[in-house]
Amino acid sequence: MNAAIQIEGVTKRFGRHTAVDDVSLNVPRSSVFALLGENGAGKTTLVRMLLGLETPDAGRLTVLGLSSRKEGDAIRQRIGYVPERPTLYEWMTAAEIGWFTAGFYADGFEQHYRNLLDFYRVPLKRKIKHMSKGMRAKVALALAMGHQPELLVLDEPTSGLDTLVRREFLESMVDIAAEGRTVLLCSHLIGEVERVADRVAILRAGQVLACERLDELKRTSVEATITMHGSSGVLPELPGEVLLSRRRGKQWQVLLRGVADHDSLSSLAESEAIVAVDTRTPSLEELFVAYLQSNGPSAPGESAERKPLPVS
Numbered sequence: 471m472n473a474a475i476q477i478e479g480v481t482k483r484f485g486r487h488t489a490v491d492d493v494s495l496n497v498p499r500s501s502v503f504a505l506l507g508e509n510g511a512g513k514t515t516l517v518r519m520l521l522g523l524e525t526p527d528a529g530r531l532t533v534l535g536l537s538s539r540k541e542g543d544a545i546r547q548r549i550g551y552v553p554e555r556p557t558l559y560e561w562m563t564a565a566e567i568g569w570f571t572a573g574f575y576a577d578g579f580e581q582h583y584r585n586l587l588d589f590y591r592v593p594l595k596r597k598i599k600h601m602s603k604g605m606r607a608k609v610a611l612a613l614a615m616g617h618q619p620e621l622l623v624l625d626e627p628t629s630g631l632d633t634l635v636r637r638e639f640l641e642s643m644v645d646i647a648a649e650g651r652t653v654l655l656c657s658h659l660i661g662e663v664e665r666v667a668d669r670v671a672i673l674r675a676g677q678v679l680a681c682e683r684l685d686e687l688k689r690t691s692v693e694a695t696i697t698m699h700g701s702s703g704v705l706p707e708l709p710g711e712v713l714l715s716r717r718r719g720k721q722w723q724v725l726l727r728g729v730a731d732h733d734s735l736s737s738l739a740e741s742e743a744i745v746a747v748d749t750r751t752p753s754l755e756e757l758f759v760a761y762l763q764s765n766g767p768s769a770p771g772e773s774a775e776r777k778p779l780p781v782s
């Protein structure tokens with residue numbers, strides 16, 4: 471079966487700034503796919519191109535077999551989309567906004583929307599303007615899911631929500647994927663994404679640094695602390711790709727990618743120069759930071775050293 475989303479060699483420039491730089495990736499069906507990147511990495515621009523709201527300067531985007539360039543209307547009708555800042559009619563109640571939106575979709579929308587609000591414990595009779603941020607986010611999600619879309623695209627869906635609501639919200643994404651639907655989740659809150667995503671792509675300055683199954687990424691990544699006999703300035707030869715390395719006295723701390731066999735690291739301790747090698751699996755957040763700090767494209771205006779905050 472073809473992927474829910476196919477992106478091939480996509481570039482988008484705003485004036486002289488390249489927001490998305492030759493990106494290619496596939497989002498398989500029935501998965502929770504997380505697009506991770508810091509502010510300005512290009513996530514929203516990529517999503518807007520998928521929905522046909524921005525035109526790429528180069529490349530091809532296909533959503534549910536439809537061309538984003540030519541069939542944006544059809545895509546937006548078939549998928550569910552929750553933007554970073556959803557706009558809801560403030561003066562309507564949750565019930566009214568559901569009734570109003572149902573007019574744009576086939577029969578069954580309103581009933582399903584109401585079932586979702588019931589599940590999320592959002593009062594139907596409350597006006598949007600009297601709702602908390604969490605309730606509004608849930609209304610936006612229920613509106614995006616009322617027509618039971620095959621694909622749900624969420625741009626920073628949990629920003630501004632408190633921990634419990636965020637957790638509940640993200641866990642419902644796993645249930646959606648279990649029903650055979652696909653979720654594309656853009657986020658910079660890595661820790662919480664780790665609990666729900668089965669695939670991740672890391673975006674920096676418009677480029678994809680990594681894109682793979684999360685379990686595979688973690689299985690083949692390792693953080694090793696290598697204690698040397700002397701304080702050698704030379705890192706011993708290591709398997710895989712070194713994403714990050716730092717030395718403190720006699721110890722090297724390294725984060726490695728593409729290490730299929732962790733035993734190959736432990737056996738380093740047999741070398742005369744090495745006292746001990748301790749390994750552990752890094753968290754997604756540690757990997758994300760290592761990718762962002764590894765060599766590669768840097769964000770515009772980014773410098774190697776962090777400047778202190780200006781003091782007034």
Ligand SMILES: Nc1ncnc2c1ncn2[C@@H]1O[C@H](COP(=O)(O)OP(=O)(O)OP(=O)(O)O)[C@@H](O)[C@H]1O
Binds near residue numbers: 512
């Ligand atoms: N319409 C536009 N005109 C000019 N520059 C733009 C426009 N839209 C986005 N950009 C720039 O493109 C880059 C990528 O922005 P984008 O909103 O896609 O990032 P993002 O990863 O979604 O960030 P955030 O997490 O902060 O929402 C940024 O440098 C942004 O300023």
